Amino acid sequence: MNISRRLLHSLISILGASVIIFVISRLSGDPVSLLLPSDAPPDAIEATRQHLGLDKPVLVQYLYFLGRALTGDFGDSYRWQVPAIDLILERLPATIELSIAALLFSVAIAIPFGVFSALHRGSWFDRFGKVFAMLGQAMPNFWVGLLLILFFAVQLQWLPAFGRESWSSLVLPAIALGWYPVAAQTRIVRSAMLDVLESDYVRMGRAMGVPERVLIWKYALRNAAIPLITILGVYFAAMLGGAFVVEVIFAWPGVGRTVVEAVFSRDFPVVQAGVMLTSVLFVASNLLVDLSYGLIDPRIRHG
Amino acid sequence: MPRILSRRSIGAALLGALPLAAFAQAAPAPTGTLTVAFASESTAIDPIKISAGVDHYFVGQLFEMLVRPNAQLEQENWLAESWTLEQSADGKPVIDVRLRQGVKFHNGDPMTAEDIEFSWQRQRDPKKSFFSHNVASVERIEIIDPHHLKIHFKEPDASFVAGGLQIWVMPKKYIEQVGEEEFARKPVGTGPWKFVSRSVKEELRLEAFEDYWHPTKRPGVKELVIKIIPEDLTRVSAFKTGRVDWIDNVPPAMVEEFKKMPGVKTQTVVSGNNLFINFNTHMPKSPFNDVRVRQAAAHAIDVDAIIKRVLFGEGERYAQVGKGSAGYDPELKPYAYDQKRARELLKEAGYPNGFDIPCYNLTTPREPNVKEVGEAMFAYLSSVGIRCQVRNLEYGAWISLGKRGRSGPPEMDGVLSWMWSQGLPGDPGTPWVGHLHSFQPGTGLGTYSYTNDPEADALVMEQRRTMDPAARAEILKKLARLKQERAIGGIPTYRPLVTFAWRDKLDYTPWPVRDYWRVFQEVGWKQQ
Numbered sequence: 001m002n003i004s005r006r007l008l009h010s011l012i013s014i015l016g017a018s019v020i021i022f023v024i025s026r027l028s029g030d031p032v033s034l035l036l037p038s039d040a041p042p043d044a045i046e047a048t049r050q051h052l053g054l055d056k057p058v059l060v061q062y063l064y065f066l067g068r069a070l071t072g073d074f075g076d077s078y079r080w081q082v083p084a085i086d087l088i089l090e091r092l093p094a095t096i097e098l099s100i101a102a103l104l105f106s107v108a109i110a111i112p113f114g115v116f117s118a119l120h121r122g123s124w125f126d127r128f129g130k131v132f133a134m135l136g137q138a139m140p141n142f143w144v145g146l147l148l149i150l151f152f153a154v155q156l157q158w159l160p161a162f163g164r165e166s167w168s169s170l171v172l173p174a175i176a177l178g179w180y181p182v183a184a185q186t187r188i189v190r191s192a193m194l195d196v197l198e199s200d201y202v203r204m205g206r207a208m209g210v211p212e213r214v215l216i217w218k219y220a221l222r223n224a225a226i227p228l229i230t231i232l233g234v235y236f237a238a239m240l241g242g243a244f245v246v247e248v249i250f251a252w253p254g255v256g257r258t259v260v261e262a263v264f265s266r267d268f269p270v271v272q273a274g275v276m277l278t279s280v281l282f283v284a285s286n287l288l289v290d291l292s293y294g295l296i297d298p299r300i301r302h303g
Numbered sequence: 304m305p306r307i308l309s310r311r312s313i314g315a316a317l318l319g320a321l322p323l324a325a326f327a328q329a330a331p332a333p334t335g336t337l338t339v340a341f342a343s344e345s346t347a348i349d350p351i352k353i354s355a356g357v358d359h360y361f362v363g364q365l366f367e368m369l370v371r372p373n374a375q376l377e378q379e380n381w382l383a384e385s386w387t388l389e390q391s392a393d394g395k396p397v398i399d400v401r402l403r404q405g406v407k408f409h410n411g412d413p414m415t416a417e418d419i420e421f422s423w424q425r426q427r428d429p430k431k432s433f434f435s436h437n438v439a440s441v442e443r444i445e446i447i448d449p450h451h452l453k454i455h456f457k458e459p460d461a462s463f464v465a466g467g468l469q470i471w472v473m474p475k476k477y478i479e480q481v482g483e484e485e486f487a488r489k490p491v492g493t494g495p496w497k498f499v500s501r502s503v504k505e506e507l508r509l510e511a512f513e514d515y516w517h518p519t520k521r522p523g524v525k526e527l528v529i530k531i532i533p534e535d536l537t538r539v540s541a542f543k544t545g546r547v548d549w550i551d552n553v554p555p556a557m558v559e560e561f562k563k564m565p566g567v568k569t570q571t572v573v574s575g576n577n578l579f580i581n582f583n584t585h586m587p588k589s590p591f592n593d594v595r596v597r598q599a600a601a602h603a604i605d606v607d608a609i610i611k612r613v614l615f616g617e618g619e620r621y622a623q624v625g626k627g628s629a630g631y632d633p634e635l636k637p638y639a640y641d642q643k644r645a646r647e648l649l650k651e652a653g654y655p656n657g658f659d660i661p662c663y664n665l666t667t668p669r670e671p672n673v674k675e676v677g678e679a680m681f682a683y684l685s686s687v688g689i690r691c692q693v694r695n696l697e698y699g700a701w702i703s704l705g706k707r708g709r710s711g712p713p714e715m716d717g718v719l720s721w722m723w724s725q726g727l728p729g730d731p732g733t734p735w736v737g738h739l740h741s742f743q744p745g746t747g748l749g750t751y752s753y754t755n756d757p758e759a760d761a762l763v764m765e766q767r768r769t770m771d772p773a774a775r776a777e778i779l780k781k782l783a784r785l786k787q788e789r790a791i792g793g794i795p796t797y798r799p800l801v802t803f804a805w806r807d808k809l810d811y812t813p814w815p816v817r818d819y820w821r822v823f824q825e826v827g828w829k830q831q
Binding site: 030033034035036041042043051077078079080091146153154157161162163164248250254257258266 | 430487533534541697698
């Protein structure tokens with residue numbers, strides 16, 4: 001599939017996301033009644049509604065939003081009274097940092113575990129891996145986060161429980177967030193590796209006396225990695241989503257906390273800016289994954 | 304003939320008469336850094352941009368009002384040295400205010416009557432301010448001299464007095480010089496703390512204001528760092544590991560543990576929130592149109608047990624008006640827990656087998672365990688025959704359901720877990736305009752009310768016009784009794800308590816600001 005068609009698909013996805021978030025946020029209630037105190041008289045409510053442009057029909061509001069969004073202007077936050085995009089962009093690096101660290105953590109665990117399980121299929125290690133995978137899937141990340149805080153921050157006092165001050169602040173939230181995909185990624189690597197290990201070229205390599213270590217880590221893993229890489233784009237997006245919860249637990253100053261609070265206070269500009277930016281990141285990471293196949297597997301590039 | 308409200312002004316007038324310099328020498332220079340953790344964060348630090356209760360947490364450290372509640376929750380003249388209620392020649396109310404001398408803003412400018420007039424102008428503009436209605440009754444402010452002004456009213460407005468003269472004092476010269484945006488970035492007030500820096504979602508840094516006007520109620524700590532840690536357990540961990548020395552909202556289940564912790568002090572205070580359950584009485588066929596059914600509901604719930612078991616004691620039972628509030632009546636007791644009586648009342652009302660009814664619950668933790676409290680209350684109601692079909696709502700949906708006058712569904716057609724908050728210790732006057740007075744579309748009356756009682760309406764309006772606090776308190780008392788007898792405007796349940804914890808190297812007394820605590824007015828290190 002050529003790049004321009006891919007890009008077009010991506011644009012349609014982002015546009016779709018913009019419609020959905022715009023309509024859904026407006027279905028969920030009136031921000032003015034949350035902004036003003038309960039005893040505010042109707043004329044003050046009306047003045048605020050006009051001031052925020054909420055008195056216009058939804059379609060007009062949407063077109064206005066879209067026109068401005070194209071220039072990067074998402075309007076001012078109702079509550080913070082500053083440009084919504086600034087609020088999001090200021091916090092986005094913290095979220096991306098956390099998501100990447102979590103993803104790296106998960107891959108760093110999943111690849112050796114997956115390969116080892118495949119190589120020693122049916123062994124105690126493989127069986128342990130299955131239990132481990134099940135545990136990982138069953139434990140929600142906020143709970144893992146709280147356990148990590150209790151053990152490493154309160155009991156052992158090795159790492160800080162909250163904030164974003166140094167690299168050590170990143171460790172616990174990254175583990176809490178990266179924990180969940182470890183299990184699934186290990187299973188993916190394991191099954192891909194099992195397939196590859198039975199392929200002709202591996203048998204051929206063995207027959208030719210290629211050292212086992214080189215064969216596994218250089219030749220087999222490269223092919224076994226394709227399904228993992230495919231899914232990494234999706235996982236990166238999942239990390240961004242999961243970060244919304246983990247950020248609250250660890251008081252991590254990322255975009256998730258801001259968006260969650262904005263949802264509750266019906267701060268539409270912030271919700272829209274946050275969701276639009278995450279959608280762009282989501283679509284972009286998927287696009288990058290698609291394009292990266294070509295680098296790993298030349299057949300896809302030429303196909 | 305002007306009436307002098309000496310009750311409010313005498314104490315502060317005496318304090319004002321004492322030479323400030325005598326105290327100033329006694330206060331040692333502030334030292335050290337105090338790091339504290341709040342559970343939630345303010346958005347704007349501009350007093351007119353306050354849009355949620357938590358916004359007071361930051362605004363209250365930097366800005367002050369003319370009158371405020373003190374640590375004992377008594378109204379105290381603050382930037383106003385004294386004030387009296389008078390009448391103009393045409394019979395309209397006028398408040399004559401004498402400002403305290405020697406008050407400075409953080410940039411060194413002295414506070415004068417011009418700043419008060421400017422602050423009012425800034426606050427009354429609905430395009431800028433979310434609180435324009437608070438000062439809408441003011442016609443003009445007349446400046447007599449730099450420390451003397453008169454507030455002229457279009458009409459009587461009791462909430463203006465109850466709300467501590469409603470004006471946050473902001474610096475005219477500074478805002479005109481630097482502009483609105485810069486003021487929002489670098490706020491300047493008269494409060495005990497000066498703004499240093501802020502990183503949103505992380506921390507607010509403040510520094511003790513060395514030229515603060517109050518001789519004794521001033522920080523003994525040089526630097527205050529406010530961290531934001533929303534998750535209960537993380538906040539508790541931060542305290543236990545020594546990363547912070549003071550925490551907000553100790554989780555109710557852990558209050559006992561904190562009280563026993565060596566080297567730790569705690570204080571539990573009442574929040575300005577008043578919880579109650581409300582009933583649909585606006586639909587013709589609602590069972591709650593019958594007073595006996597409402598009384599049955601009041602008898603059905605064991606609120607004390609809920610406070611003990613679900614809130615771990617972090618709640619205070621109240622009957623209509625909380626202790627210490629205007630209109631508080633110690634004679635008035637909550638409906639006793641008596642399920643037998645509840646069943647009898649239901650039978651008398653024609654519901655021997657009870658009835659099914661939707662019960663709307665708030666799930667967003669606006670107060671600790673509020674969802675669980677709702678569930679417990681609805682279970683009690685069900686056990687006498689008011690069979691609740693529980694419907695859970697998050698905050699936005701909840702507030703939109705409770706509000707009257709929407710054009711379409713959903714409609715509040717059953718029982719609703721609800722609350723009002725106004726001031727500390729919780730003045731009911733203004734909230735009852737919205738929560739008790741009958742709903743009158745387009746007027747702001749009864750915006751959240753499911754009651755239609757002409758006698759209550761008349762009393763609500765009367766207290767709203769009565770600016771003399773003592774006279775108004777009497778009307779509120781009468782209203783509270785009526786409310787209790789007829790079980791109108793909902794059944795009061797409890798007022799949440801909140802516990803703060805700090806290391807005992809700190810000398811600290813909690814102070815409120817308007818409806819909320821958490822102002823570091825009196826804080827310092829203990830003498831070694």
